[in-house]
Amino acid sequence: MNSSMAPAQYKKPPQLPPKFTATPSSLVEETKKLIERSRSVQDAIVAHVPLEKATFDNVLLPMARDDNKMAIESHIIGFYQAVSTDKSLRDASTDAEKLLDDFGIEASMREDVFNRVDAVLKGKEALEPESQRLLEKDHKSYIRNGLNLPAGPQRDRFKEIKKRLSEISIAFQKNLNEEQGGLWFTPEDLDGVPEDLVSSLKKGEDEHEGKIWLTFKYPDLFPTLKYSNNAETRKRVFVENENKCNQNVPLFREAILLRDEAARLLGYKNHAEFRIEDKMAKTPKTVEDFLGDLRTRLAPGGESEIKKLLELKKQDLKDRGLNDGTDSNYFLWDHRYYDRLMLEKDYSLDHQVIAEYFPLQTTIQGMLKIFEELFGLVFIEVVGKDREDLAEGGKGSDIVWHEDVQLFSVWDDEGEGSGFVGYLYLDLFPRDGKYGHAANFNLQPGYIDENGKRRYPATALVCNFSKPTPKKPSLLKHDEVVTLFHELGHGIHDLVSRTTYSRFHGTNTVRDFVEAPSQMLENWCWTPSQLRSLSKHYSYLSPDYEAAYKESSGSTKKPSEQIPNSIIANLINTKHVNDALFNLRQLHFGLFDMTVHTPASHADVEKLDITSTYNRLRNEISQLDGPEALTGKNDWTWGNGQATFGHLIGGYDAGYYGYLSSQVYSTDMFYSVFKSEPMNGNEGRRYRHTVLEKGGSKEEMQILEDFLGRKPSTEAFYKELGIEK
Structure with missing residues (x-):
């Protein structure tokens, strides 16, 4: 709720927020x-x-x-x-x-x-x-x-x-944050790409007269790969995006070489052994067995998904009278396009229509409400005069870093004791020079100070959703709703954690566990009752939006205010469509990560061609073709995807498998505790106090066992993927 309407006890946080006035x-x-x-x-x-x-x-x-x-x-x-x-x-x-x-x-x-x-x-x-x-x-x-x-x-x-x-x-x-690349296209090149996007792109002048500039930032990149009817356009965008930060290629190689040398100096066989020793997995073998097993189980699913998608592609090329000789190849730049086409054709799912029901601000309010009910929290947005008051002697703008940023004070509800919890910031739209993905950043950890007093945390969600326009608010695709839940999951972990030392605060857990709590909360985006309560068609937000909706849709009557059950049922039916391919893509990242960090000798890593390894492994694991299939020369050097892969340089080295292994833990927790009753507040609070509150102050396996009442198992994970043991 808004701070001006907040009950008196939530008015005055006992700790001021940080200031962002640095020079x-x-x-x-x-x-x-x-x-x-x-x-x-x-x-x-x-x-x-x-x-x-x-x-x-x-x-x-x-x-x-x-x-x-x-x-x-x-x-x-x-x-x-x-x-x-x-x-x-x-x-x-x-x-x-x-x-x-x-x-x-x-x-x-x-x-x-x-x-x-x-x-x-x-x-x-x-x-x-x-x-x-x-x-x-x-x-x-x-x-x-x-x-x-x-x-x-x-x-x-x-x-x-x-x-x-x-x-x-x-x-x-x-280099990744400041990357400013892009491509000039004619409007014909972008045939099929949503008009909202095309009309917002920068127009060319002089020699680029009549062309538009498409960047590699997500809000430009993904819709183009999903909707562009022109395969050549998709290919150019895909290949150039893989090459957008080639100055990182030598840096990546140097990092791999130095890590290997350092691990050997310390007496480890390789960097992975050094990194995994203090994680939940403990040894590279455990990780390699897990990834290998998953690959064996997923491979048949991947093959049959590609077979169906390839039939769809053949039919599509035939319908459009295109004979470009590629109807027996399923390319990397085909996948987002035909995956979307399949959802529209076979599941009558239109992601653009679904997005109309998830305007950013109402979705955020709905999401905060879910977390309030589950965990016993209260979120108060701090605006206007209350911002000025919290800036003590400064300006309200001193306590945020940009005018778009929303600030919330977070409290325990009465059942949890009405205490202050911390500050939450949301920074949701793209800007030049801004971090390009979605992430949660801890700004200040909580801890107990030398006088035995609690110091409260501050945490920020930094995302890149499309900006509102006069005709439309910012509308979230369903996968963006999932991203928002995921990142806010990290944010809540960061807020409700209560540790003595900042060292163990919040998401400071081992890397193969840290994603589990946030991944678990993604499940609420696939629950019919939750999706309905989150939704509100944007034409209900203002008369202007209503008029704009009627004009653009050509419809005289208003849609229903909440998303219809039939659309939700369709959406949920698609949860696992092409899931094997999605997980094989994650597996490619995880196996590439392990491959470069487990060479047999230092000489091996010196002669390793990292670029070819990245592209060849992707082809072997995901079974999708790249440009090498067009030349028939098996040339794997066409793109440097590793140079855009910030995770492996930013802390997930020999740890990317953690996304998949924590998926095992999160699915186990959801299935055994929440699936039958997702809004069970007692279980929500038990989860808050048993798992989230502990941060990294306890052995993570112990935290899991305390919550589950047993050792974790992979059964729910494989069941959810539709692969029985």
Whole structure:
């Protein structure tokens, strides 16, 4: 609800939101101050605590508290590069993040501090479970950062590698964020692409007179691949999109080589073994068995899906009198197009019509209401004068980073004790220089401070949905509704988490579990009653929209206000259409990730042709043809998809399988607890307190077992995919 109408007890949050008033110079100054403070905490421990006197309270606690304070500032410092419209601020944020990363590497390799942590571990004090976990995880991370290597050339080389990897990761993501590529097309080239999109594109001048500029950003890219009747257009867009960041190709290769070298220095067989050791899976073999098993089970489904799609393609080319000699190939750039055509033909499903029932703002309100009911929360949008009040002495615009951003204060409802929970921000539309996907960013973690007082979290959803126009609000396709639920799932995890240390707050869990809570909430987008309650046809939002709808649809009567049951039934029938192909695509990413991170020797990874591996594996796993099928030369070098694959450089290295493995956990949780009654508030609250609240403060497998009452099983996952064991 809106803050001006909120009940009095929800008016005045006990903690002010952060301010977003940094300048390029203040960001870098602030960062240097944080680093100074942090370094002096570590120096003081070393100066004042002799090894035989080392305890949790005089070694780990001061560092954990400094960590807490550091996180309150540092997450926001790094956030500007994802959302600021000012290039100099984005650059400064990148520079500041590099300083923080370099300092993190220096701190993680301080032998004088490690010796004291080691002494505490050996002292076997009786500690609270979360403090014990902090001690063990910190101790392990020093070892994983090379402190078991003998001081000298080896350790220096390891440190050098860590620094370079951090530089690569920042540069790689920056190249993707700032990517400004696109293609000039004539209107005929874009035949079939929705008029809403085509009319919004930039018009060409001079030598591009009569052409329009199509970018590689999602709101341009996906509709073109889905709707363009011209196969040549789809091919150009697809291939050029795979090549949009070729300056990342050498960076990707260098990262793979350095990771392998670093893992071997530490005595691991390869980077995957190093990465997976502290995840739920524990070993690469567990991951490879899981992915291999899944591939075996999905392959037949993929084959039969392609067979049907190829028949549809043949018929379509015939109907349109096209004889381009490709009717025996099913191409990568065919898939979104014929997948959509099949849904329209066989399931009479029109995603454009469905989108009319999901205007962005009413969908968000509906979604927040679902989360309120399930988890005992209250969301209050902070607007107008209330924003000014929260900006204490500043302007209301100081507490957001862009005028489009919505801010909510989040509270427990009365049943949960009416306490303050934290702040939620929504930044929903594309802008130049903005992070290009959908993601949840923690801005400030929660923790217990040195006076035993709780510090509350702030979290942001950054998405790229189409902007409203005078004739239409922003309308969400069903898959965008799912994305919104998924990212808000991370956001809720971040908000309701209650840990002692910021280190374990919210989504700070192991990577092969972190997606499970958000994936589980996607199930609510496939439940008829929830879909209905979320929906509201946009013509009901205002008289102008109603008039515009009547004009564009040529219909005199208004549609029903909520989405009709018949459309919902059709939509739900399509949940698993071409599902094997979708999952094989995920499997390609996961297996490519494991392939480049498990070479038999360092020499093998040096001679690995990463580009060919990426394209060849995709063809073998997904069974879709690329341009190599047109030349008959089996040339796998036509595109550099790995250079656009931010996950593998941004933390999901040897971890992309986590999307699939956490799908196993999320399906298990949904089936066994919520499927029969998705809006069961008791179970919702139990889930909140047993799973979400714990963050990473407990062994993740234990959290799952506590909630399920047993060990997790893959049965529900395979059942949901229609593959019986």
